[in-house]
Amino acid sequence: MLASDVCPGEETIAAYVARKLARDERDAFDSHLDTCSACQELVAAVARLAPSQSADPVTSIGAASTITQAAAEALRLPGAQLGRYSVLASLGAGGMGVVYAAYDPELDRKIAVKVLRHARAGDQLRDEARAIAKLAHPNVVAVHDVGRADGDVFIAMEHVDGVTVRDWLRTPHRVPEILHVFEQAGAGLAAAHRAGLVHRDVKPSNIMIGNDGRVRVLDFGLALADLEPGTIVGTPAYMAPEQQRGEAVDPRADQYAFCVALWEAVAGRRPEAGGRRPEPGGRRPDPGEPGTLEGVPDRVRRGLRRGLSARPADRFATMDELLSELFPPVPRSRRWM
Known part of the structure; x- marks a missing residue:
C-alpha cells in the first residue's frame, strides 16, 4: 500500500x-x-x-x-489568460481541475480561478453557475464569474487568504474552538442546500479559515461536473455509502461527509480509523461507544450518530436540522431590572 x-x-x-x-x-x-x-x-x-x-x-x-x-x-503558466483574467500562480490541483491565483484587471483585484476537467453543458451549466453565483452567504466563498476559455470551463471566485481546516488541525485546538469553526462551515453548506446545490466533496481541505477569522466552504466545482450515471466522484474517506456506490446523491450525502470531518476534528481520527473499517452497509463506529469522542458534548455525539447513518433516510432531513442538534441556540441572559 x-x-x-x-x-x-x-x-x-x-x-x-x-x-x-x-x-x-x-x-x-x-x-x-x-x-x-x-x-x-x-x-x-x-x-x-x-x-x-x-x-x-x-x-x-x-x-x-x-x-x-x-x-x-x-498547467497554465503565470501570465496566461483565462478570459479576462491573468494567471499569477497555481494554488493546487486534483482529478477534477486546477486552481490558480489570478488577477482581474477590470476590477483591479486578486481572485482564485478553478478550471474544471469536466463540466455540464449549455443551459444546465448556466443554471448551476447562476445558482452558485447567487449564493451570497458569509460562510461560502463568493463566486464572481463562470466562463469558458480554450474549451475549458472556469469558475472565478473570491481569493481567501488564510488556512484550510486540514492545516489548522495540525496543531491542537480545544473542542469548543473546533465546534465554532464547524458551526460556520455547516451554515454555509445549509445555505448551499437551500439554493439547490450539493457540494459532493465536503472535507477539511475544502473549508478555509480566513485571516479575518471567517470560515468559508470552498470548491463547489463538482456541482458543475458533467458525470455519467454511476460515476463516483469526491474523496472516498468522507463519502457517504450511497456516493461510494455511485448512486444519485442529495444534501444528505454532504451531511454525512460533514459528520466524518467533524468526528475527525474532535477525535483526531476518522470514524473508521484505529483499524476499524465501516461494516457492510456503510455503518461506522457508534459515536456513543465507550472511549470515543471523550470530552465531546452529548448533543454532538447524538448528532454525529444520526448524521453517520448508513441509510440517507435515517439521517437528518436537512443540514439545518443537524446544525440545530449539534449547535443549539444559546438563550440570551435575562436582564433583571
Missing part, C-alpha cells in the same frame, strides 16, 4: 486517473494528495490529457518524463 508521505510512481498516477486502483490504494493516494502539491499538479495534468489518449492510460502516459511534460503543457 502507498505510504502517505511517499510520492507514487508514474503507473500509479495513471491508474489513479483511470480509476483502476483498488479501494485501499485509492484511499491512501487521496490522503497523500491532500498534502502533496506536486502530485496534485501531476494528477491534474494527466487527467486533462487522458480523454485524448488511448484506452490504456498506463501504457500511453506511462513514463515519468511523459507525465512531467504533460504537466508542463497542461
